[in-house]
Amino acid sequence: MVVQLSPVSPPAYQRTGQGHDRRLRPRRGARARANLWRVEVTAGALALVIVTVILTVWPAASPARPMPAGLTLTRSGLAMADPFSTSTPDRQLLDHYVFNGSAAPGVGWVSATSGGLDVGIRSHRDWAGWFAVTLRAAGPDVVWHALMARPSTPVGSGVGEAVLAVQSASTQRNSSINYVVVSALASGGKSTWQIGSAHGFVADAVTDRLWQEPRRADAPGVEPVTIRTDGHHSLSVWFGDRLVYSSHHLHMHDPPPFQAYLEVQGRGISYVSNFKDFWVTDAAPVTVTGVAPGSHLTLQTGHGGVRATADSSGHAALQVPPPESVGTATLTVAGRSGVRRFPDLHYAGGDVVHLTGS
Amino acid sequence: MTAGTMQNTEAGELGLHIAARTVVGRCPAPLNAVEVAVVLETCGYTAKRARALGSDGLNALAERVFALVPLYSSASSRHALAPVALRSRPPGPLDLARGLAYSSPWLVSLATLLISGVSFWSSNIAIPSIADAVTLATAVALLVTGPFIQAFGRRASFYIGLGDQGMLVRITRWTLELGLVATAMAGVALYLLRNGVLHAGTPATARLGLAAAISIAALQLGLAAFYVRRAFLSIGVIVGGGAAVLMWFVSHTGTYTDPTVLIVWQIRLVAVMAAMCWVASAWWLLRVDSSAPAELWRPSGSALLRAVAPYGLYGLAFFAIVVLPQLVSGGLLEGRYSFNAPFAMTSGVAIVVLVPLLAQTVAATEHLLARQFPAWLSRFTVAQTDEFRQKVLRYWREQLMVLGGLAVLAGGAVIVGAPRLGATFPILEDLARHPGLLSACTVGYLFLGVGLFCSQLLFSLSAPMPPLAAAWAGLGALAAASAGAAWAGPTVSAVAGLVAGAGVYACVAVGVAHRAFTRADLTYYRTL
Numbered sequence: 001m002v003v004q005l006s007p008v009s010p011p012a013y014q015r016t017g018q019g020h021d022r023r024l025r026p027r028r029g030a031r032a033r034a035n036l037w038r039v040e041v042t043a044g045a046l047a048l049v050i051v052t053v054i055l056t057v058w059p060a061a062s063p064a065r066p067m068p069a070g071l072t073l074t075r076s077g078l079a080m081a082d083p084f085s086t087s088t089p090d091r092q093l094l095d096h097y098v099f100n101g102s103a104a105p106g107v108g109w110v111s112a113t114s115g116g117l118d119v120g121i122r123s124h125r126d127w128a129g130w131f132a133v134t135l136r137a138a139g140p141d142v143v144w145h146a147l148m149a150r151p152s153t154p155v156g157s158g159v160g161e162a163v164l165a166v167q168s169a170s171t172q173r174n175s176s177i178n179y180v181v182v183s184a185l186a187s188g189g190k191s192t193w194q195i196g197s198a199h200g201f202v203a204d205a206v207t208d209r210l211w212q213e214p215r216r217a218d219a220p221g222v223e224p225v226t227i228r229t230d231g232h233h234s235l236s237v238w239f240g241d242r243l244v245y246s247s248h249h250l251h252m253h254d255p256p257p258f259q260a261y262l263e264v265q266g267r268g269i270s271y272v273s274n275f276k277d278f279w280v281t282d283a284a285p286v287t288v289t290g291v292a293p294g295s296h297l298t299l300q301t302g303h304g305g306v307r308a309t310a311d312s313s314g315h316a317a318l319q320v321p322p323p324e325s326v327g328t329a330t331l332t333v334a335g336r337s338g339v340r341r342f343p344d345l346h347y348a349g350g351d352v353v354h355l356t357g358s
Numbered sequence: 359m360t361a362g363t364m365q366n367t368e369a370g371e372l373g374l375h376i377a378a379r380t381v382v383g384r385c386p387a388p389l390n391a392v393e394v395a396v397v398l399e400t401c402g403y404t405a406k407r408a409r410a411l412g413s414d415g416l417n418a419l420a421e422r423v424f425a426l427v428p429l430y431s432s433a434s435s436r437h438a439l440a441p442v443a444l445r446s447r448p449p450g451p452l453d454l455a456r457g458l459a460y461s462s463p464w465l466v467s468l469a470t471l472l473i474s475g476v477s478f479w480s481s482n483i484a485i486p487s488i489a490d491a492v493t494l495a496t497a498v499a500l501l502v503t504g505p506f507i508q509a510f511g512r513r514a515s516f517y518i519g520l521g522d523q524g525m526l527v528r529i530t531r532w533t534l535e536l537g538l539v540a541t542a543m544a545g546v547a548l549y550l551l552r553n554g555v556l557h558a559g560t561p562a563t564a565r566l567g568l569a570a571a572i573s574i575a576a577l578q579l580g581l582a583a584f585y586v587r588r589a590f591l592s593i594g595v596i597v598g599g600g601a602a603v604l605m606w607f608v609s610h611t612g613t614y615t616d617p618t619v620l621i622v623w624q625i626r627l628v629a630v631m632a633a634m635c636w637v638a639s640a641w642w643l644l645r646v647d648s649s650a651p652a653e654l655w656r657p658s659g660s661a662l663l664r665a666v667a668p669y670g671l672y673g674l675a676f677f678a679i680v681v682l683p684q685l686v687s688g689g690l691l692e693g694r695y696s697f698n699a700p701f702a703m704t705s706g707v708a709i710v711v712l713v714p715l716l717a718q719t720v721a722a723t724e725h726l727l728a729r730q731f732p733a734w735l736s737r738f739t740v741a742q743t744d745e746f747r748q749k750v751l752r753y754w755r756e757q758l759m760v761l762g763g764l765a766v767l768a769g770g771a772v773i774v775g776a777p778r779l780g781a782t783f784p785i786l787e788d789l790a791r792h793p794g795l796l797s798a799c800t801v802g803y804l805f806l807g808v809g810l811f812c813s814q815l816l817f818s819l820s821a822p823m824p825p826l827a828a829a830w831a832g833l834g835a836l837a838a839a840s841a842g843a844a845w846a847g848p849t850v851s852a853v854a855g856l857v858a859g860a861g862v863y864a865c866v867a868v869g870v871a872h873r874a875f876t877r878a879d880l881t882y883y884r885t886l
Contacts (some may be wrong), residue, residue, distance in 0.1 A: 030524060032646075037527045041640035044535075048576055052629035055569035056622045058562050095562040095618075096485050135485070137614045169614030172483055189539035257614050 061192065065346040070357055071331070074289070076242070077282035077350015078326065079138040080260075084276045088112040092270050093132070101130035101263075107266075116276040117151070119264045122210045126321070129163070129265035134280075137169040138167075140256035140284045143322045143349060148184065148275040150224040155186040158268030164275070165198075165261040167253045168228050177205045178254040180235055184273075190215040195221060195237050195245045197252045211245040226323040228283060231256045238323045241303060279326045282350025284319040290329070292354040295335035301327050306355050310335075319338050325349035373411045377403065377419070384432055388424065392735040395420035417736070420440030424748035428718055448756065449725040457717030457724075459556035459590040463581065464595045465713065470601040476620065478600060478628050479574060482616050488558050491567030492621065493552045493688070494548060497681045499575035501674065502544050504536025506876070507582045509666035512817075514586045521646050530644060532662065534579045538572070540716070547573035566621065574627035580635025583643040596846035600631045655783070668822035673814065675829035679859045681807065687852035691844045697780065700795065701849050703788040707776050708799035711768040715807030718764050722757040723814045747878050754815065754875040758868075761811050765804045772800045800855045805860035812867035816874055832863025 005051040047291075062081035067073050082096070090099075093112055101108045102119055108130025111118045121130050125217050150162040167179030177200040195211040211220060231254035236246040260280065264273040288297055291310035299306045299318045326349070328335040331342040333355065340355075347353075367523055380695030381388060381397045393418050405415050457464070471477040510533035514561045517525040545568045553564035607623060608615060657665075685722045688694070689699035730753060738746040776796055789796055804820035809832065813825035836859025842856035 034523050034527055037531075038640040041535075042637050045636045048573065048636075049626075049629050050631050052569045052573050052626055054570075056566045056625050058618050058622055070706070089557075091487075091557060091560045094485075094560045098485050133616050136616055172614055253611060259614075 002061060015120070015196045018237065019277065031278070038148075053246075061096055061134075067132045067353070068331075068342040068345055070340065070355065071342055071345065073351060074354045075352035076348065077286075077352075078283060079142060079280045079282070080134055080136055081326065081348075082117075082281040082282075083169065084112055084117040084140035084278060086112075086115060087114050093117075095145065096135055097132040098131055098135060099130070099260075101128065103128040108240055110321075115155035116147075116274045117262060117278070118272050118274055119169070119262055120272040121200075121266050121270065122269070123265050124288055127159075127265065129161075129263055131165075131261045133167075134260045136185060137257035137259050138280050139258040140282055142228075142258075143283050144227040144258075144260055144280050145225065145326065146260075146262065146278040147222065147224045147276040148182070149276075150184040150186055150191065151272055152221045152222055154189045154217065154304050155269060155271075159185070159187040159266055160271035161185045161265040162273035163261065163263035163265060164227070164341070166226055166229060166258045167261055169257050169259045170233060176201055178231075179258075180227065180229050180231075180252065180254065181207065182237055184219075184221070184223070184229065190217050191219045191221075192216070193219065193239070195235075197250060199253065200340065209314075210247070210250075213323070218270045224277070224323065226250065226325075228322050229254070229258075236322070241321070242325070249285045275343075279346040279348070281325045283325070284350040285319040286347050287352045288316045288318065288333070288355055289352060290314055291316050291333060292335040292337065295333055297334075298332040299329045299345075300332065301329040320347070322347060322349075329346045374419075374422055374426060376431075377411070377423045379430050381423055382427060386841045388427060390732065390736075391417065391420040391424040392732055394424045394427070395631050396703070396735065398423065402733065430521070441734055445824075448753075449721040453721035453725055455713075457720035458713065459718055460590075460720050462594055466594070466601050468596045468707045468710070469603055472551045474605045474614075476604055476608050476624070478631075479570060479621075479622060479624055480575075480606070481617070481624070483615060483853040484621065485617050486697060487563045488566070488604075488617060488621050490695060490813070491552075491559055491563040492570050493684060493697050494695060495545065495567045495570035495572055495624055497685055498544050498548055498571045499541055500681050500717050501678045502541040503537045503575045503578045504673035504677030505670035506533045506540070506673075507579060509533045510537075510579075510582050511586055512669045513662070513666055514583070516587065518644075518646055526644055526646060529637075529662070530583075531661075533666070534582060537579050541748050542572050545575075549825075555788060562618075564660040564826040565626065569629070570625050573625055573632055575633035577628050577635065580632045580639060583639035584635065587643045589643060592643075596631055596634055596638075600627055603627055621775035634669070664684050668826050669817075672822060672826045672829050675826070675833045676813075678833050679829070679856075679863060682833075682840070682859075683802075683852040683856040684834060686840050686855055687848050689848045691851060692848065698794050698849060701799075701852055703786070704792050704796040705799040705803075705853075706771055707786075707789060708796055709803050711765070711772055711803050712807050712810075713798055714764045715761060715811060718757070719807075719811040719814050722811070723818050724758075726753065726815065727818050747876065750875050750878045754871065755852075757815075758811070761808065765807060769800050773797050795849065795853060798857055802853070802856035802860045805857070809860065809863040809867040812864075812871035813838070816867075816871055819874060819878065821874050824874055825867060828863050828866035828870055831866045832859045832861075835859045835862035 057290060062076075062078045063083075065073065065076070065078070079097075090110060090112070093110065097151070098126065099108070103124065107122050107124050107128065109120045109122070110130070110132050115134065115342050116156045119130060119132055121128065135209060143226045144164075144166050148164050150160065154178050163181055164183070165175065165179045165181040171177055179198050181196045182193070183196070184191060192215040194209060196207040196209045198205040198207040200206060223239045227236070228251070230253060233250050234248045235250055235253070237244055247298075261280070262273065262275045262278070264271055277289070286299065288310070290342070291297065291314045293310050293312045293314055295316070297308050297310065297311040297316045297318060301320065301324050303324050305319075305320045306320050308318045310315040321338040327347065329343045329345050329347055331347075333340045333342075377398060380401055381394050381802045384391060384397050384401065386399065398420055400415060403416060403419065406415075408416045408419035411419055413422060424614065425753070468533070471480065475482045479496065484492070503805070511527065513529045513533070514526060518527060549564055550690045552558045552562065559567070583591060604624070604627065607620075611620075680689075683705065684698075684702065685695060687698035688696050734746060734749055773793075773796065776786075776789045777793045778790075780786040780791065809828060816822070816825050834853040839858030840851045840855030843851045846854075
């Protein structure tokens with residue numbers, strides 16, 4: 001047919017090649033350019049994941065611990081540590097703690113100075129409290145410690161209480177408030193230290209008092225408090241190196257893991273609790289690996305020495321007393337090849353330290 | 359050649375071939391006789407001229423010409439020829455159910471939240487500093503990406519239809535990729551403002567907020583290609599997989615989930631999901647079987663911008679109506695922001711009413727474009743405007759009534775049912791404690807759904823300016839109402855803004871949609 005062999009009209013848009021559907025004619029390099037774009041997108045997607053991971057790295061809950069030359073920290077037992085020895089803005093503290101309490105907004109406050117972490121409550125009528133609670137939880141086999149202080153000024157009218165509580169983190173799921181508590185209670189010009197176990201739901205927990213010092217005007221205002229509990233039957237509390245309470249027959253219903261509450265409570269007065277040298281670590285011994293079998297190891301802390309002998313696999317377990325579970329010590333390893341000393345070792349219960357070059 | 363000669367020539371077979379050649383020149387691969395009729399009509403073929411060619415009318419001529427098209431179209435174009443159904447029934451429950459697929463990521467997210475208490479970037483255990491950072495990041499991501507997603511959705515489907523890989527790459531760069539860059543810049547600005555100037559939030563949550571803004575935006579932008587391609591099964595695999603990972607994570611954390619660890623892994627999971635979406639889009643969903651087009655086909659950047667700008671600006675205003683009340687509830691008008699949990703909970707539940715409304719919007723719009731318009735076009739010529747308008751108006755009113763029925767059902771279910779849920783589950787107690795707030799938010803989101811429905815139908819008529827005007831009028835009303843109610847506190851101010859903004863948006867959208875449908879002509883093909 002003539003028409004089919006020779007179109008009677010020219011293409012509508014000659015320059016674009018319409019009628020021959022020029023879109024479908026391959027253009028040089030088009031496929032390569034499209035593949036290059038796909039590679040770009042893939043690289044961008046990978047970059048997105050990497051940038052997200054970097055931006056979301058959360059600050060460590062304990063400071064870095066440089067090891068002496070010849071030792072490598074292969075596992076850290078330290079769950080949390082905050083010496084509270086420097087002034088720190090609240091917004092920085094909030095990366096690791098939440099501030100809350102029964103006190104009205106503006107009544108409770110928290111401030112970290114070079115003198116420690118102050119948790120305070122302004123004067124108010126009813127019984128109310130304020131606390132800094134750790135975001136991280138730990139337990140059951142951990143040791144909790146803080147140097148805890150109440151104001152040295154005697155409390156005349158009103159009541160003030162400094163509190164260190166180790167509370168079941170299951171509150172988040174079931175609203176139960178079960179905890180063990182060490183507190184310094186001050187009223188009527190006298191004060192006392194107490195140990196208790198509390199149970200409650202949502203609010204107003206009831207405390208069973210397990211131990212109490214006599215109320216007196218010259219009760220110590222500062223105590224290094226160390227707590228170890230399984231949350232069920234066992235609770236031990238030390239003031240310094242002194243074991244003041246221990247029982248393995250309690251019924252506390254305080255399931256692990258736990259969070260620490262650094263707290264103040266009071267009525268009718270302004271009151272402040274002060275905390276320093278706060279740490280939480282595994283209750284396990286400090287383990288040294290890579291030691292020649294039969295070597296004798298000594299960890300010399302400020303409170304005495306702890307000794308152990310390396311077994312046939314080159315492991316030595318140094319069981320430090322709970323109140324001294326975190327500190328600075330000198331490690332001495334005495335073997336056939338001689339004696340090696342490692343001063344200024346920042347150790348913590350549960351650490352696994354590898355000896356190199358032995 | 360004289361007019362008389364032309365008449366004589368066209369009266370024969372040659373006239374039909376000339377018409378076929380003309381049609382192929384304008385439209386290389388017409389889908390059906392309807393499309394041929396439209397091209398012929400735009401080329402000046404009238405009923406009189408059709409009769410001169412031996413046909414009863416323009417549609418009959420189109421059918422004869424359509425039969426000749428394979429002689430003149432190229433081999434590949436011939437493959438594109440496919441018949442379409444020219445009879446159409448109104449959208450039914452199946453269409454509505456299919457429309458629900460559009461909300462599938464949202465529904466999966468809600469289900470995950472109800473089951474495990476944790477969703478992709480929210481949870482019931484978030485601490486205030488994290489909640490502040492993440493809700494601000496979500497707001498930034500929605501506000502900035504909204505315009506780019508709207509623009510991409512509009513043009514990408516066009517270039518996919520054309521089989522133009524080069525332009526598809528170009529439009530992806532200038533919408534989705536630029537949207538991600540813009541969100542990252544907005545996130546950095548927010549980070550510098552909060553962390554460096556205002557010292558709000560914590561250092562770690564400030565960084566986390568930046569990561570959240572980028573990864574949430576990346577996920578939203580990454581899912582855009584899935585929506586354009588209607589790859590809902592793939593969306594289900596990615597979103598469902600993410601939800602499964604989250605639920606596994608929460609179930610393995612025991613009795614306590616550290617909120618900082620949780621949010622870190624939530625954001626990282628969202629980033630991984632987003633990365634998967636982008637890679638799948640580039641290597642699969644946005645891959646079309648063609649080479650690049652000739653240079654002459656490539657529009658200039660300014661032409662492209664003019665084409666997508668109304669859709670982008672509409673997206674900005676629409677998402678502002680969604681997002682701004684949340685910021686106002688946090689104290690935006692007082693120059694601060696702190697997460698308002700009761701407002702977030704009530705508005706977060708009330709917004710569920712949008713699910714059936716969105717499904718109806720999708721069903722009505724897709725039915726209109728894919729089935730109803732071709733059916734009408736096979737019956738009416740461009741000149742038969744009155745009859746066509748009557749049909750369009752009837753369709754519009756019927757679908758609006760269906761939407762109204764769904765709105766009443768969904769609104770009633772939320773207003774009556776949600777407070778009961780709140781009384782049963784302690785975690786939802788804000789629903790029982792604030793029934794008035796819940797009702798007001800529900801009404802606001804119902805208005806928003808109506809406005810969205812009208813806007814999408816108008817977009818299907820290629821009429822972006824009326825929805826744009828409606829959305830910006832709504833945004834203006836939101837700002838005025840929020841400012842006017844600021845004295846009553848952030849929560850009242852936020853809900854007043856939401857109801858007023860969405861209400862004005864809906865009213866204006868209904869008005870302009872009615873006007874547009876009353877004046878409708880066969881402009882459907884303007885969308886090509």
